[in-house]
Amino acid sequence: MGILKIGVVGCGRIGKLHINNLINSVPGVQVVAAADPMLDKSGAREWLAERKITNVSTDFMDVINNPEVDVVFVCSSTDTHCDVSRAAVQAGKHVFCEKPIDYDIDKIKKLLALVEEKGVKFQV
Numbered sequence: 001m002g003i004l005k006i007g008v009v010g011c012g013r014i015g016k017l018h019i020n021n022l023i024n025s026v027p028g029v030q031v032v033a034a035a036d037p038m039l040d041k042s043g044a045r046e047w048l049a050e051r052k053i054t055n056v057s058t059d060f061m062d063v064i065n066n067p068e069v070d071v072v073f074v075c076s077s078t079d080t081h082c083d084v085s086r087a088a089v090q091a092g093k094h095v096f097c098e099k100p101i102d103y104d105i106d107k108i109k110k111l112l113a114l115v116e117e118k119g120v121k122f123q124v
């Protein structure tokens, strides 16, 4: 199997933690893209560049539409998890989503039905 390519949505506290873990502790993966609307205000752009992640955007759809990305890590604010995950699954990407998926059980059920339909992996 080749290198699993990961795109990270949300580069705050937990997004950075996952990126460091992926780079330092997980063999066979590469973080190839990242998105966060606060990239420039938060200093995340520089933080990512220090880790050689330069394919970055303020629009999470750029990660999802990136054909190189196999897996989307959803590490953005809780209120965005369902929408970001849904777009990623719709695009045929596997998803690792930070907890919680959402506070609305019906939205979660609809998302998980889409996961089944698309046959992708979805980990929380």
Ligand SMILES: NC(=O)c1ccc[n+]([C@@H]2O[C@H](COP(=O)([O-])OP(=O)(O)OC[C@H]3O[C@@H](n4cnc5c(N)ncnc54)[C@H](O)[C@@H]3O)[C@@H](O)[C@H]2O)c1
Binding pocket: 009, 010, 011, 012, 013, 014, 015, 035, 036, 037, 038, 042, 059, 060, 075, 076, 077, 078, 079, 080, 098, 099, 100
């Ligand atoms: N599993 C755990 O132990 C654990 C621990 C901490 C946080 N979390 C979860 O992780 C999520 C993030 O928490 P945090 O502490 O990193 O918060 P944070 O505020 O430090 O980071 C969230 C980041 O998401 C970005 N963001 C907001 N909207 C976005 C969008 N549309 N697209 C891309 N990025 C967007 C923000 O700009 C911010 O940089 C929360 O849902 C939280 O519940 C889980």
